[in-house]
Amino acid sequence: MKPRHATAVLLGCLCLPALAQFQTPEAAIKYRQGAFSVMGAHFSRLAMMTQGIQPFDAKSATENAELVGNLARLPFTAFGPGTDKGAPNRSRDEVWKEAAKFKAAAEKMVADVGKLEAAAKGGDFETLKAAVGVVGKSCKSCHDDFRGARRE
Template sequence: MAASLVGLSLPAAAQFAKPEDAIKYRQNALFVMGQHVSRVGAMAAGRAPYDAKLAADSADIIADMAKLPWAGFVPGSDKGGNTRARPEIWTEQVKFMQSSDKLIADTARLAAVARSGNLENLKTAFAATAGTCKSCHDAFRSQ
């Protein structure tokens, strides 16, 4: 499994000229995702009026963006820029990739639920997705 992770990271590493480029890539993907998470979260928490179309559109963007940042966690991108990525990303790659897979699955479910237009179901799906985000941040992100 470790060999396949290294093999998969080689094409991704080739797309970044410098470690700083990989860091910027993943941070920008996570920033955009975070903006839409905040919109949906505000609706789910009642801090913003519920707008079914906006929730669905934002959840679709969240699900799409959740697929992107992982290519930016290439070898050598643990240093060389302003990053809060913890060393465990590279020492516990299997666990890290399991976290990314879980986020991708949870955000796909969130998008499907958001398209249903049911606020109560959205709240449940959002809580699960937010829990997955928090779990990964707790394990792999320096505060």
């Protein structure tokens, strides 16, 4: 039980200052939705390049990947206790009930985004395409487990 307890303490440490950063649950919900929205837009631009829908441009790819990198950690500071309600949102109860699993999923995404940034800076199309695929799977996996129907 010791590792599980340690994880719980660590999660507590991570969540409390995060919650303190927001005045209200509504502010936290809008912040995380905003961060996901902007991050998603820039990730989509990368995906459109690697899928051949838009022409590949190494400079633009790097700019978009850096923005995704700058934003990736932010939303997870805004899932503190009590932020399941306060504004319409799609977070499932599992975000808080399975907090360690959610945290692991968030950390995997952030790590995958780090590799995405490196791939974009490297300038090789196939490497970037593979990295976009890995991040896309991270997004989908977390959405499957933790994002549900809209609730008020």
